[in-house]
Amino acid sequence: MRGNWNGWLLLSLLLMVLPGCGGAASNAKKTGDVTQVTESTRISDVIGDPLFGDFGRLLFPVDSGYWGGDALGSLSLAWYSHIRPARTVGIVNALREQASAGNRIFYRIYSDEEMRADPRKSDTGLFFFRGRGGSKFAVCNAGGGFVYVGAMHDSFPHAQELSKRGYNAFALIYRPGAGTACEDLARAIVFIHEHAEELGVDVRDYSLWGGSAGARMAAWLGARGTGAFGEKGCPRPAVVVMQYTGLSEVTGDEPPTYGCVGTDDGIASYRTMQERTRRIRAQGTDAEIEVFDGLPHGFGLGEGTVAEGWLDRAVAFWERQMR
Template sequence: MRHKLCTAAVCIGMLLALALPAWAAEYGKANITPQTTMNELRENPSIVGSGLYTYSREQDCTLKQAYWGTQELEKFSNQWTAQDAAEGLNQLIRNYNAGIQITYPLYTAEEIAQDTSRDVVELYYFPAQGETKNRKYALVLGGNALITSAEIREGISTAWQMNQMGYTTFVLRYRIGIRAGGNAPMEDVARAVQYITAHAEQFDVQPEQYAVIGYSSGGQITGLFGTDAVGYRNYGLPKPGALLLGYPVNTFRELKPGYRILLDPGVLAQRYYDMNVSDYITPDYPPTFFWCGKNDLTLMLMDWYAQIPQLQKAMEKNGVPYVSHVYDNAPHSISTGRGTDAEGWLNEAVAFWEEQTK
């Protein structure tokens, strides 16, 4: 009898061993580090299964994909954001392995058929961990440079830190480049908030008093979303509890004609890239926390004094509650600011958000 039991145990063990590769093929390990190559990251079954878009530097360019695929996450992201991005990717993997849906397309098949540019618009879900039910949520918009987006570098790195503070966070992949004609990015932000609001019970979040976190050009879109002119009111949405902006663009200034020619040739109607955020700030504008660095070369090239200083003046003129920082060492595209003077900004910004929404 004992022999039969042992034989059965061995057989069961062999069957389990044989079954393991099939199970392993469905789920990946949460073992992403800043030294993980992008090809290795993209071969992780859980990242593949999650639907996360990881080609933010290459877009549809095959040659760039071949190059960036061999590069480490630290180079693909950057030295300041790679660790938080890796932690966020590992959390995404754990969430996916636990059966949590990560990716939510924001437009229906019918809407995409009407405008195929909508096909790229997605929302990535990072639920709060632990006993943090029914709390306010944050929506993150990374920056973009027409052909480069920042879902990993700025979106996931921020979502990770927000999760550590107990907040459910959503990262928005919105339309950029030639897909961003009309006021497409504004429509995408509005659709994201509409979707979260409609599914607040499912996501276990409060539908009001949310924060929108925007970086660089995503900061310009976020800033405009807070305005009466083209923002949340125009879509019948609740007012954001706060806008939290990292190195935001206030105006594209000399770049505006180029945007017009590239995105909306022959169109005379006003577009979001034509607008200076500071020109549309009113007394009921959402409380805002914003910052940049003195060594931010991108904002310097775009006329630094037309950026943060103009936002400060508009906030003061209209009596909008705000906090503004100009750090000595805080380059562009550093997201959570690890290893710079801006490190810890997100904690301060969240405290500001909470104070304004008591």
């Protein structure tokens, strides 16, 4: 009897433990052929999901000091507002579905040799949100004060929405630091141009998008070009789309620029952005800005706020610049 009792006890313990195992499948529901994560799915399970291989950790900031939350529904990011759990869950599920279907969703931008020489380059790469084959592309750059990359709120949602509109969108994970971030963006632009056929993208009239620190990156690459950051020269973007940044410089080489910001932004003054837009226009270059009453820093897509729909207007601005 003691042996049978021990066996039943072991089985009971296993049944209690098993529901929490199995990567991102825990706390999830089954839809079609792919198990769907939910707001209660642990972030650690997403990072370790076999569908994401060794790059699952790059879905979230590498430096854990700038984000919090144990589950997808409780994710928080320093300096960012209006994080929507439903959007976070939708992004992870969309990427898992693509990976499960055999579509590549992540691309390294540096060679193995380069990553061995500088291990921080292993913390970079491009997440690919596919649109129509052969359509134009955008590179989205999250902010994070050049100390972390807030992609899950500040670039993944933008890339996802652009892909829904048929464009091929990439979200760059870069090395923190203004200089290294721009070097990584320059490399990413060159990478996409060199692999355009494999990626199925049209490299003409591409756009650079960014929020906060990511907006500075987009602006700097747009005005100075990839050659200024140690890479071979590539055509400049047709458009730069910028959110909530305090960048004030105008070189005279800016591409057409769309910007948006909130009046309650304590990090990036809307007046600074308005003045920069005015100066770009004075150079004879198309530029627009939207200022949203009452919004703070880091509103992202602005879903459920007065800013909702700004991305559609930014896309329309981009399309007007296409040849």
